[in-house]
Amino acid sequence: MKFTAITLFPEMFESPMAHSMMWKAQDKNLITLNLINLRDFGLGPRKQVDDTPYGGGDGMLLKPEPMVTAIEHALSSTSTKRDKIRVVLLSPQGARFKQLKARQLQQDCEEIILICGRYEGFDNRIRDYVDEQLSIGDFVLTGGELAALTVIDSVSRLIPGVLGGENSAIDESFTQDNTLEYPHYTKPYEFRGQKVPDVLLSGNHADINAWRDQNSKKVSE
Numbered sequence: 001m002k003f004t005a006i007t008l009f010p011e012m013f014e015s016p017m018a019h020s021m022m023w024k025a026q027d028k029n030l031i032t033l034n035l036i037n038l039r040d041f042g043l044g045p046r047k048q049v050d051d052t053p054y055g056g057g058d059g060m061l062l063k064p065e066p067m068v069t070a071i072e073h074a075l076s077s078t079s080t081k082r083d084k085i086r087v088v089l090l091s092p093q094g095a096r097f098k099q100l101k102a103r104q105l106q107q108d109c110e111e112i113i114l115i116c117g118r119y120e121g122f123d124n125r126i127r128d129y130v131d132e133q134l135s136i137g138d139f140v141l142t143g144g145e146l147a148a149l150t151v152i153d154s155v156s157r158l159i160p161g162v163l164g165g166e167n168s169a170i171d172e173s174f175t176q177d178n179t180l181e182y183p184h185y186t187k188p189y190e191f192r193g194q195k196v197p198d199v200l201l202s203g204n205h206a207d208i209n210a211w212r213d214q215n216s217k218k219v220s221e
Contacts, residue, residue, distance in 0.1 A: 005114045008038045
C-alpha cells in the first residue's frame with residue numbers, strides 16, 4: 001500500500017512513521033509514504049498558498065491553484081492505476097471515518113492520496129478534485145496532518161503482515177458486529193485485590209468464548 005500526503009508540514013509525519021508498527025511496515029515494504037510539500041506548488045516568488053476569504057471573515061484559506069496542481073502532480077507521478085487510487089480530503093464536512101471504511105480502503109486501494117488542510121480551511125472548489133472526504137470526529141484540529149496519520153495507521157494495520165498475530169486485526173474492537181472488544185487480563189492473577197475472572201483460567205475454550213461474547217459491548221451508532 002502506498003500513501004501520499006499533500007501537506008504544508010511534511011516534518012509532522014516523520015516521528016509517527018519512524019516508530020513501532022509503522023516503521024516495521026515500511027521496513028518490510030508493506031507500506032510506503034510519499035510526502036508532497038504544498039509549498040512547492042505555491043504561486044509567485046513567495047510561494048503563496050493561501051489568501052483572504054471572499055465575503056470577509058477571520059483566517060486564511062488555501063488557494064485552489066496550488067492544491068489542485070499538487071493533486072494532479074501526485075496522480076501523474078504514480079504508476080498505480082487510477083481506479084486503485086483514492087484521493088481523500090480530510091475535512092470536518094466529510095463522512096465519519098470508521099473501521100469499516102478503513103477495511104474498504106485497505107481492500108480496494110493500492111494508493112491513498114491524503115490532502116491535509118490548514119488555516120481556516122480551503123477554497124471549496126478543491127472538493128471537485130477529490131474522490132471523497134473523511135472526518136475523524138466532531139472536533140476541529142489545526143490541520144489535517146494528524147487526521148491523515150490516523151487514516152494511515154488504521155489502514156496499514158489491516159494489511160497482512162503488518163501486525164504480529166494473524167488474527168490481531170480481526171479479533172478487536174469495531175470489527176465483529178460493531179462491538180468493543182472484551183476485557184483483557186495478564187499476570188499477576190491478583191492485583192490490589194482484583195482477580196482475573198476464573199473462567200479465563202479454566203482451559204474451557206467454549207466457556208471462555210461465551211464469556212468474551214457476553215463482555216463485548218455493542219457500539220451505539
